[in-house]
Amino acid sequence: MFLTVTLNTALDLTYRVPALVPHASHRVTEVAERPGGKGLNVARVLAALGHESVVTGFAGGPTGEVLRSLLAPLPVRDALVPTAGATRRTLAVVDATTGDTTQLNEPGPVIGPAEWTAFTDRYAELLGSAEAVALCGSLPPGVHVGAYADLVRQARAAGVPVLLDTSGEPLRRGIAARPDLVKPNTDELARLTGSREPLRAARDARRRGARTVVASLGPDGMLAATPDGVWRATPPSGLRGNPTGAGDSAVAALLSGAHLDWPARLARAVALSAATVLAPAAGEFDAAAYEDILGQVTVEEHASAA
């Protein structure tokens, strides 16, 4: 099975309003709730691709209970660890006039030391049967900034390939622990390396410890700097839609495509990401669109050595 870790899970709320006007009062016309957090999204996509997937991380309080009840009917195994605080809410306010979204993210519960120990025990146990693991998203309050570095080391010690998808200082520390794969976007790479030039920045990130760096270039596709060479994959142009969850779909494709060569693995990540952008609901993807786009992705190898 594939394991995904979401330390700061979220109850994702979406409000639809006729038009968002700051400092006014609004009647919300539609309310949607779904279990959220990057690792949960990755696990859902893995399940939709036919893979067994298990989610761990923390859930607590009334919002955590709702999250788990929404997760229960999905083809994803819940191995979340209880926490005393309440799971955070994230709120997307969709303006029905413009289609634009305003995002409000709660910080999340404070994780205590005993809870962290309970989590790492569960993580060690789950690694025993994991084909690969993805560590996803932000750290909740109370978890030390080097936590992902520790989890990367634990996976490597267990011989389980580990993908890290986070940002800022947790990414910087995590990379130093030598994960198999990181998937930063251009902004995250620039914060890490100081360079906005993707090839230069990806190579820098490899030198910092990541075995492979897959840089997400948004609508321009992805660039992979690997031990075997550098490839760039580009989707067909002009695909428009909702980019929410596109990165999580790319993680799912990269995690489950380890048996493929890099051009094929990268093409799948780009196609699945694009099919997620095209789907009407955030974080879903259209299987037919995925197959269709996969045939149109172009992959080029970079001439010089990685």
Next chain:
Amino acid sequence: MFLTVTLNTALDLTYRVPALVPHASHRVTEVAERPGGKGLNVARVLAALGHESVVTGFAGGPTGEVLRSLLAPLPVRDALVPTAGATRRTLAVVDATTGDTTQLNEPGPVIGPAEWTAFTDRYAELLGSAEAVALCGSLPPGVHVGAYADLVRQARAAGVPVLLDTSGEPLRRGIAARPDLVKPNTDELARLTGSREPLRAARDARRRGARTVVASLGPDGMLAATPDGVWRATPPSGLRGNPTGAGDSAVAALLSGAHLDWPARLARAVALSAATVLAPAAGEFDAAAYEDILGQVTVEEHASAA
């Protein structure tokens, strides 16, 4: 005891953000949750004034459970009736830069016919020991627009004085059932009567069926059109603060002041309302400020007959 009815209770959330920027992503720096809905606020103020108060209406789902758990430690008796749907959330987003608030209100759960019957049975039972009742706020989906008119008639049949604080068509229908008191603001009165002139509009509302109309004039105080005459009460000028809950405090003062003459009753409503505006937390009031302002409220009787 005093009974307050809140058919569409709410879990009131407050998010503090550094600055609210539409279509951007925000980290919420502070999250607060409290039990909400106008009748719950009225009951809290009644309790703070030393009166026994009981709240009824509907609560359901995980948000309803949180609301009831937050209500439990307060000196207010919970006589809420279960509903299958989830109690709505209302969200106030406070912009820390400007101090302004953006409000987002969910519609609330759909109330089924059997749930409505369960509520009216509970209401009838509670009326048996009520000194007065306040019917407060909007109707949840599924409750017929004439519901407040029915509840007014039920209270009158039980000999219990009834105050109605709502707006729009539920107010129009409710007034026709002859409540003892309504407390519209200038906008609500204008929607009801077509007149923005408070005295004219209040007299019109009396002709429509309300025994007494107390029109809220915001910072200019209140105007009471009663069977005994017309009075206007004015607070000291220049009071600034958060008007959230000021109307609910006025309802609490009017409900509990039935033993007083109109000038005294109105002065208390205006002073308590002003003390609520001055308090730092929305819906709270400062007891010392209340006593102080009460001595500064001016009440004038209108010369012509009501």
